[in-house]
Amino acid sequence: RRMRQVWKGLRVLNQGTKVAGSKSYSRSFGKFTGKSNSHAKLNAGDDEGTEAIVEKHKVQRFIAHSEPYNPDKPRIEPVLSISMRDAVPGLQSSVFQPRAQDPDTLITKLPSGLTVATIENYSETSAVGVYIKAGSKNETVATNGVTHLLQRMGYKATTHKTTPDIVAELESLGVNAHSSSDRDAINHTMEGLRDCVPANINILSDCLHNSLLLPEDLEEQKKAILNEHEDSKKDPTILLTEEFHRLAYGSEEGMGLSQIAPVENLPNIKTEHLRSFIHRFYTPERIVIAAAGVEHNEFVELVNNTLEKGFTKEKDTFSIPPSEQNWFVSNPKAHYVGGLKVLDMTADEIESLLEFQPGGNEPGSHVIIGFETGSVEGADMYPLSVLKAMLGGGMSFSSGGPGKGILTRLYRDVLCRNSWIESVMCFDTRYDDTGVLGLHGVSSHETIQETLLMMLQELMKIVHSPIGAEELARAKNQLKNMVCTNLEGRASLLEDVGRQVLTTGSREGMREMCGKIDAVTEKEIQKYTKAMLQTKPTLLVKTPLYANRIDWEEVYYNVESLCTSVAGPGLFSMFKRT
Numbered sequence: 001r002r003m004r005q006v007w008k009g010l011r012v013l014n015q016g017t018k019v020a021g022s023k024s025y026s027r028s029f030g031k032f033t034g035k036s037n038s039h040a041k042l043n044a045g046d047d048e049g050t051e052a053i054v055e056k057h058k059v060q061r062f063i064a065h066s067e068p069y070n071p072d073k074p075r076i077e078p079v080l081s082i083s084m085r086d087a088v089p090g091l092q093s094s095v096f097q098p099r100a101q102d103p104d105t106l107i108t109k110l111p112s113g114l115t116v117a118t119i120e121n122y123s124e125t126s127a128v129g130v131y132i133k134a135g136s137k138n139e140t141v142a143t144n145g146v147t148h149l150l151q152r153m154g155y156k157a158t159t160h161k162t163t164p165d166i167v168a169e170l171e172s173l174g175v176n177a178h179s180s181s182d183r184d185a186i187n188h189t190m191e192g193l194r195d196c197v198p199a200n201i202n203i204l205s206d207c208l209h210n211s212l213l214l215p216e217d218l219e220e221q222k223k224a225i226l227n228e229h230e231d232s233k234k235d236p237t238i239l240l241t242e243e244f245h246r247l248a249y250g251s252e253e254g255m256g257l258s259q260i261a262p263v264e265n266l267p268n269i270k271t272e273h274l275r276s277f278i279h280r281f282y283t284p285e286r287i288v289i290a291a292a293g294v295e296h297n298e299f300v301e302l303v304n305n306t307l308e309k310g311f312t313k314e315k316d317t318f319s320i321p322p323s324e325q326n327w328f329v330s331n332p333k334a335h336y337v338g339g340l341k342v343l344d345m346t347a348d349e350i351e352s353l354l355e356f357q358p359g360g361n362e363p364g365s366h367v368i369i370g371f372e373t374g375s376v377e378g379a380d381m382y383p384l385s386v387l388k389a390m391l392g393g394g395m396s397f398s399s400g401g402p403g404k405g406i407l408t409r410l411y412r413d414v415l416c417r418n419s420w421i422e423s424v425m426c427f428d429t430r431y432d433d434t435g436v437l438g439l440h441g442v443s444s445h446e447t448i449q450e451t452l453l454m455m456l457q458e459l460m461k462i463v464h465s466p467i468g469a470e471e472l473a474r475a476k477n478q479l480k481n482m483v484c485t486n487l488e489g490r491a492s493l494l495e496d497v498g499r500q501v502l503t504t505g506s507r508e509g510m511r512e513m514c515g516k517i518d519a520v521t522e523k524e525i526q527k528y529t530k531a532m533l534q535t536k537p538t539l540l541v542k543t544p545l546y547a548n549r550i551d552w553e554e555v556y557y558n559v560e561s562l563c564t565s566v567a568g569p570g571l572f573s574m575f576k577r578t
Contacts, residue, residue, distance in 0.1 A: 102509035105497055106296040112311045113284035116300050117501040118291045119493065126197050126293035127490045129189035130204055130307075131498040133288075134281035136259040137183045137334075141252060143327050145225075145261025145269055146277050147181045152221040153274070154179035154188045155203075158210040163217065166203065173199055178491075182259050183245075184432050185502060191490060197294055201306050208282065209310035213271045222266045229263055233352065236366060237440075240542060244368050247341045248436055248538040254332040255434060276324045284311050290498035292490055334434035336372040338536030340556040345445075345544045364422045365448040365543035369455065369559070370438025372535040373528075376430040376503055380528040382516045384428060384437055387525050389482075390467075390475035391439070391458060393425035407474065409461075410439070414454045420447040424455060432503055437532060448543050449550055456559065462529045467522045480514045533563040 108116045136147045155170070155177055157163045170177050175192030188207065190200040232238040242258045249256035261269075289303050345365065353363040374380045392408020394415055405411055410424045422442040429436050439459070443451040486492040487510050500507040508516075539556050 102511050105501075105507040105509065107501060107506070108296070108300050110284070110300075110304060110308050112308055114303070114308055114311065115288045115501060115505075116290075116296075116303050117288055117497050117507070118294050118296045118299050119497055120295060121293050121490075121493070123293045123490070124194055125192065125490060126194045126291060127189060127191040127494040128197060128200050128204065128289070128291045128294070129187055129494050129498050130208060131288040131290060131502045132186045132282060133184070133286040133502050134277070135181055135183045135185050136257050137254045137332050138277075138281065138328050138330070139257055140327065140329065141257070142265070143269065143273055143277075144257045145265045146273050146328075147186060148225065148259065148261040149218065149221055149269060150274055150277060151179045151181035151186055152224060153211065153213060153217060155207055156217045157212045157214055158206045159212060160206055160210060166207070169199075169203065175200060177203075183255055183257075185499065187495075187498060189491070189494060191494075194293060197291070197299070198302055201302055205306040205310055208307065211278075213274050215271060218269075218271055218274070222269075225261050225266065226263065228260065232260075236353070236363075236542065240366055240368065240540065243341070243343065244370065244438075244538065244540050247339050247540055248336060248370060248372075249334060249434075250337050253329070253335075255334045255431065272324075273327060276320070276327055280320060280328055280330070284308075288498055288502045290494055290501065292494045292497060334431065336434060336436075336535070338372070338538045340539045340552060341541070342545075342552050343540070343542040345542055347544070350544065364442040365445045366440070366442050366541070367448050367452045367455075367543075368438055368440045368538075368540040369452060370427075370436045370538045371532045371563070373428070373430075373435040373437045373532055375433050375435055378430075378435065380532070381430065383520050383524040383528045384532070386472070386475050386479055386517065386520045387462065387529060388426045388428040388437065389479040390462075390471065390525075391426035392478075393423070395423040396421065405478070407471075409458050410455070414441075414451075414458060418443075418447075418450075418454060420444045421451055421454070424451070436538070438538070445544055448541065449555065452539075452555070452559075456562070459529065459533065460562075463526055463533070467525065472522060472525075476517050476520065480517050483513055483517075484510055536560065537563055 103119050103121060105117060105119050110116065134147070136144065139146055155163075155166050158166070161169070170190075173192055173196045175190045175196060177188075177190050179186075179188045181187075188204060190204065192200060238260075242260060246256045246258070251257075289307060291299050345363075350363055373384055390408065391410050392405040393410040394405060394408075396415060410426060414424050415421055420443050422444075424439065424441045426439055427437070439455040441448075441451040441455055487496060497507055537556070537559055539552075539559060541552060
């Protein structure tokens with residue numbers, strides 16, 4: 001309607017309609033008054049003249065009087081002959097110019113042994129973090145949980161500030177402070193405006209060097225961990241992951257120890273345990289200070305004047321008291337053992353999970369099977385990462401779509417063809433000196449053995465059947481897209497810089513990683529998959545024992561024999577019910 005009024009008004013202008021000088025229009029009285037030298041007045045009764053004048057007034061307001069009316073100017077013609085499918089004539093098209101190379105990751109080692117690693121992305125926000133090479137694998141059975149508690153105590157009271165003071169300062173800076181821990185490392189990170197980097201480093205330095213570890217703060221975090229355990233009951237996957245690691249690496253040491261503080265250990269962990277861990281592992285040679293979105297030399301100078309000064313000679317020459325010698329392990333080695341464990345899903349547990357199930361359905365049984373792989377620096381890193389992308393997976397009630405893995409093998413050939421399977425997924429976890437790749441399936445209780453069979457078949461097909469060029473290219477593209485998308489995020493970029501430098505002392509850039517993904521061949525995938533299958537399997541099952549009668553010892557023996565020989569024929573006949 002508005003455009004019709006505009007074009008109508010333009011026609012009035014081009015026809016040279018005369019309008020008297022200055023104007024005023026009163027809607028309440030329905031008349032337009034134009035004053036000229038003769039002070040003539042046009043009343044509302046003159047419909048044709050009034051309408052023409054009103055339309056001209058609207059058009060002149062619409063174009064904001066950008067130019068005076070000129071009756072000799074050619075008529076304005078609307079450009080209606082150009083299709084929306086065609087480019088506008090004379091308009092230069094934009095051309096994407098890819099970045100010539102990745103931004104350099106600059107690394108400086110300070111005199112104390114502290115490592116500083118930065119990457120400049122020229123954004124208005126920056127992220128900084130402290131990465132410490134010590135985790136739950138450095139604990140013992142008695143002290144398992146210290147790492148988790150230290151992570152949660154990351155931004156608590158220091159000798160200079162109370163906990164409320166630190167929280168208030170973080171809020172005033174508008175930063176996002178985060179702490180996490182796992183089996184290999186502890187990290188404390190902060191994201192905020194670029195101008196806040198000096199303040200962020202001061203807070204990190206204070207919390208790292210001057211933490212009071214007050215008993216009241218420790219007790220508060222113990223209660224928070226108990227709440228975490230309660231929440232984990234809603235999702236068995238969290239605790240099953242820890243149980244799987246205990247089974248794969250043994251429950252007495254190193255990688256088999258839980259990264260979630262065990263409930264039974266919480267009452268026995270005191271502040272002296274946390275202080276002993278800090279004195280033993282918070283040393284310069286075990287720490288990397290990483291940053292994304294900073295100028296390297298300025299950041300190094302900043303770290304040199306804050307965090308570096310905190311590492312005094314007293315800390316460097318600290319000796320472990322005899323009573324604390326056995327609390328922690330300095331350099332544990334991973335020992336993969338594998339094995340079988342069947343966990344009973346009790347009726348009470350099933351009832352407690354019902355309210356969290358989609359549609360109120362009964363929760364399914366879980367089966368996880370995994371095999372040992374190489375570390376983050378292993379030769380099988382990229383071939384098996386492509387394998388993981390190729391196997392993929394999904395959930396029965398997930399909304400699939402192009403680019404969401406609907407053509408991956410586990411989704412297409414296992415999930416979609418077997419209605420009893422609720423979800424199936426491939427996972428690949430890498431650590432400093434070991435790794436594990438596995439398959440996790442959830443299905444009805446009566447068909448959990450068949451679910452295991454279907455997942456194993458897909459691994460056997462990788463070894464025995466050729467991989468199509470289209471499928472291989474699709475898996476590579478999905479993996480590269482995941483890598484590149486993650487590195488676009490500031491937090492993920494910081495994590496990548498900090499963890500790579502902490503583990504290897506250097507960093508592979510995005511282009512280098514994508515180049516290695518592109519270089520993976522079908523033969524490499526089959527070679528490393530076959531080698532992986534010949535390691536001892538780790539088989540974890542959680543199912544109601546009353547729901548089926550399966551001799552899991554025999555099943556495990558058959559799986560182990562099958563994988564060791566990597567024999568494809570007769571796979572179905574190797575499984576039977578008793």
